[in-house]
Amino acid sequence: MANIQEVAKKAGVSVATVSRVMNGNTSVTSATRLKVEHAIEELKYEPSVLGRNLRNSESRLLLVLIPTISNPFYTEIINGIEETAIQNGYNILLCETDSSVQRENIYLNMVKNKVVDGVITMDPAINVNKLNDLARQYPVIQCSEYEEGGVIPYVSINNELAAYHAMKHLIKIGHERIALINSDEKFLYARQRRQGYNRALKEYQLPIDEDLIYHTDQLDFDYGIQAMRHLLQLEKKPTAVFAVSDTLAIGALKELNESGFQVPEDIAVVGFDKISFTNMTNPTLTTISQPMYKMGSTAAMMLINNIMGKKVESILLDHELVIRDSTLG
Amino acid sequence: MANIQEVAKKAGVSVATVSRVMNGNTSVTSATRLKVEHAIEELKYEPSVLGRNLRNSESRLLLVLIPTISNPFYTEIINGIEETAIQNGYNILLCETDSSVQRENIYLNMVKNKVVDGVITMDPAINVNKLNDLARQYPVIQCSEYEEGGVIPYVSINNELAAYHAMKHLIKIGHERIALINSDEKFLYARQRRQGYNRALKEYQLPIDEDLIYHTDQLDFDYGIQAMRHLLQLEKKPTAVFAVSDTLAIGALKELNESGFQVPEDIAVVGFDKISFTNMTNPTLTTISQPMYKMGSTAAMMLINNIMGKKVESILLDHELVIRDSTLG
DNA sequence: TTCTAATTTGTAATCGATTACATTTTTATT
DNA sequence: AATAAAAATGTAATCGATTACAAATTAGAA
DSSP: OOOHHHHHHHHTSOHHHHHHHHHOOSOOOHHHHHHHHHHHHHHTOOOOHHHHHHHHTOOOEEEEEESOSSSHHHHHHHHHHHHHHHHTTOEEEEEEOTTOHHHHHHHHHHHHTTSSSEEEEOOTTSOHHHHHHHHHHSOEEEESSOOTTOSSOEEEEOHHHHHHHHHHHHHHTTOOOEEEEEEOTTSHHHHHHHHHHHHHHHHTTOOOOGGGEEEESOOSHHHHHHHHHHHHTSSSOOSEEEESSHHHHHHHHHHHHHTTOOTTTTOEEEEEEOOGGGGTSSSOOEEEEOOHHHHHHHHHHHHHHHHTTOOOOOEEEOOEEEOOGGGOO | OOOHHHHHHHHTSOHHHHHHHHHOOSOOOHHHHHHHHHHHHHHTOOOOHHHHHHHHTOOOEEEEEESOSSSHHHHHHHHHHHHHHHHTTOEEEEEEOTTOHHHHHHHHHHHHTTSSSEEEEOOTTSOHHHHHHHHHHSOEEEESSOOTTOSSOEEEEOHHHHHHHHHHHHHHTTOOOEEEEEEOTTSHHHHHHHHHHHHHHHHTTOOOOGGGEEEESOOSHHHHHHHHHHHHTSSSOOSEEEESSHHHHHHHHHHHHHTTOOTTTTOEEEEEEOOGGGGTSSSOOEEEEOOHHHHHHHHHHHHHHHHTTOOOOOEEEOOEEEOOGGGOO
């Protein structure tokens, strides 16, 4: 691949002029421009991004940190990030942390090293102190999970309200014993959704039965199965289940089918996220729709603005309750 | 962030010595090494990857091209790629082509521009000529989809044999009218799986009924639903369906459930890939298990070897038929 | 035509590392 | 102690772009 010197030589001009033609900001005679363009054409010159980045100290790369790529919730968000990034001349470096501190370190160093211009993190298990340190000097955006009252801009939804809506729906169709399959409450979203769960119950003067609340370590299908298995062993079984992730809800649904329970007749199920699978289950799954694509593109736009030195504000996007067969008698 | 000059100054040595300490290959007295390490510590120095890459003309980044991030088949492969990449000091730049020529161009230029050191493509719709051009000068590996008789190293499975196995299973349990939900036969894997389908039928002297073969444009659930809807309208309906992707099979299953058919009693279903969701459907889905993680890590290893100048050979990995409820009477 | 101002083009420093080669220091040998 | 050989360290070029500043060219005005 030819470099800028060779083009300059071939066109009989200086490298500065070639650079000017490439970037088109300062004035070049149309005659020389033509000469240079010819040389570029002939040599099939493509400027080295490495050289340019070193000089400009930018990489046009955005780091995206996700806990796992296996959850469709994240892949939809990534779609949104990628589209927006590309539209603005950026590309994304996708990295799974797998909640490993070592990986986290590698990735966060990439920001300091200027391998990337900024970072969007969706990892709820990220080290908050380290992230805040980083955010002091470099562009950082949190997506979906964030630090309450923190200084890092974020895009998310109102988790408390969304959970409240899901619960209100279950209560309104007559359920009184509603189980909650939650993830670890060390995560903000888990605490917030728990609060929504509590609020709805209180509002309708229903008791909060700790037996009906189950915490899982992860969000995979299997953990939903486990959770449901546990809940079915209770003496006083729930008549409905609210899971804080569709993947958990799908696992729960599976276990209910296996055990011969009718959904929603025996037990109703509500999920969270609206991943595309939820329309394929039998019955289809009632769920809280998160605007995942929008969340991704918003996060990307916020990060790019931040990189360009603009001040950005955190945003809470709207959710929506999607009522399907798993709660429709 | 401090640079190498500042460290050199603080340590009272030259930049070369600092570089030597950083890279640890050539000899440095333990006294000076200590001085330098102290300076590095104090200034919290991290070498600029940009500067290093420019000089070494490498980026330690691998480009991964996928048609879409939404299919779990690809995300499992990506897991394998990422793990292996990181183990070898590389990171991955994940890019969805969405089968857009424009994006394809952007991404392939990244290879020429040395933004990345090599590329793994899983996009079946990629422009083969362009890819071959690229592969003449740069490291390129194909994963899953490849060019038959081409020169680009690939890792895949024996698609013909896998489809043959799936069909043989269906035939052995008594099916004679077996529909095929295939994707566009412009893709090699589609042609190969079709061949396996044909071979099994021929071997058991069953007729090949073109009415039973349906082609879809994409692999999303909806296309599986469409396909099944079409097949159910046939006068002589199939008693079994073989779909070349789990996502299609899941859509088909959904449509069968909706339409009141019993699986596998009325119609049996076999998928392809063994994505995790196939264990969550009701009934669980019989499918061909592809070693996706292995495929990813193999592809990554091949690419890294290729980058290091080694010659690499194409590999076909083993598949496995996983029999589940959708074919178990 | 001559001079000034505006425009175009070139020169060379710069970004931050690596490394060939040169120089200095240390070690070993007689 | 003198010398050669080996080891440690430093100097400066290099990767490929951008850009401040300098120099050259052109245009315009008198």
